[in-house]
Ligand SMILES: Nc1ncnc2c1ncn2[C@@H]1O[C@H](COP(=O)(O)OP(=O)(O)OP(=O)(O)O)[C@@H](O)[C@H]1O
């Protein structure tokens with residue numbers, strides 16, 4: 366699935382996406398598999414079994430309800446977590462059903478020396 | 483005859499031709515110059531010739547203050563990399579000298595009334611004429627007070643990469659982290675390069691140098707760790723979590739500052755300091771003379787600045803992840819090559835307190851190519 370999460374709003378730089386096995390999106394204590402991620406965005410594939418177990422419809426309703434939400438980017442192999450702020454930039458539907466979410470994120474605090482790239 | 487001697491012979495003839503054109507005006511002497519250059523061309527150049535096919539190949543390119551390095555995957559699926567010195571040297575234009583440069587396949591261009599030799603060839607000329615090389619960049623960025631900087635960096639780049647076979651081929655070039663308060667200089671530098679690559683027909687975009695080191699070296703750690711690239715003009719630091727850059731910053735220190743500082747205190751030319759540093763510096767044993775002592779002192783000074791900056795920047799950050807495992811730190815760049823560098827770095831690192839645990843300090847597999855390799859990873 367090649368859904369754009371970088372062009373909204375227009376980004377000055379292109380951010381390459383990586384598919385990293387074991388990377389997950391943690392929202393309200395539940396983990397969802399990440400299809401791919403860049404320095405700015407995440408694509409959540411809500412069709413995978415792991416996501417369905419986490420409750421796809423539940424997360425869709427909750428994150429859509431908010432302008433910005435806190436979540437963790439998790440490395441499930443080490444259990445390390447990076448807290449981030451996210452927002453939905455695109456909802457991908459198939460036959461009325463939400464199959465994926467494109468999120469943009471930012472670091473908690475943007476100081477000059479952090480996340481400048 | 484060894485390679486250096488051959489090289490010196492060629493240079494001597496070019497030098498004579500330039501000083502005294504009529505002496506070398508017969509074809510025969512020049513032909514032997516050509517032959518010598520052909521024989522002298524090293525085997526790496528053959529490996530590095532543009533490979534056929536691979537039209538979908540992407541390119542990674544490290545735009546370094548001292549060297550420009552390109553990297554791509556060849557037809558045999560192996561990495562192919564080429565480099566050029568990011569420097570040039572001007573000599574007055576004369577038809578004779580131009581012809582010799584031309585016949586010997588030297589990299590040069592004409593600029594006003596000058597012949598401008600560039601890349602590694604410029605280094606040989608500077609040695610021959612006992613002059614100082616000129617550089618398009620300083621501290622990681624295009625030099626503002628060098629009128630030919632933009633023109634010459636484009637010449638040097640096009641000696642490494644040609645126009646793409648297919649329009650829109652991806653190319654990723656490295657950029658430094660901006661120094662605090664100097665962000666607008668990076669905007670200019672990045673835009674000039676991007677415009678140039680796009681003009682050649684590439685789909686060009688940038689990657690931060692510190693992140694590139696992580697992409698090159700920490701794939702098996704899921705791109706989580708600290709990457710430090712110490713170059714000629716800059717030290718670029720990046721801490722990334724699952725490829726997401728969390729902390730990136732740059733310090734104006736590196737090999738150039740070491741050369742300059744040493745040359746000042748022991749009254750030696752910068753070039754001689756650099757050559758000795760590159761050829762024989764061993765940080766694992768006690769210095770044997772004044773020059774070595776000064777090199778040790780300024781290496782210590784540079785490393786102390788770097789590890790202190792890690793402690794300061796990381797402890798102030800409110801963005802750090804909650805790490806359940808220690809993370810690796812990887813070092814790249816020319817100044818990391820001397821024997822004993824890693825031990826010195828590790829020793830310095832023990833003096834400071836970091837808010838996260840380092841599992842190990844690692845040297846990049848190829849310190850001079852790590853940034854270009856990382857740019858290649860990012861270009862996919
Ligand atoms: N064997 C060596 N020992 C010590 N220093 C070396 C060695 N080889 C190269 N250097 C130094 O490394 C520096 C160049 O390193 P590198 O090619 O990584 O820098 P760069 O990428 O061009 O610069 P920057 O990243 O700052 O823009 C120069 O200062 C050079 O003198």
Ligand SMILES: [Mg+2]
Pocket residue numbers: 544545546547691711712713714815853
């Ligand atoms: Mg560099």
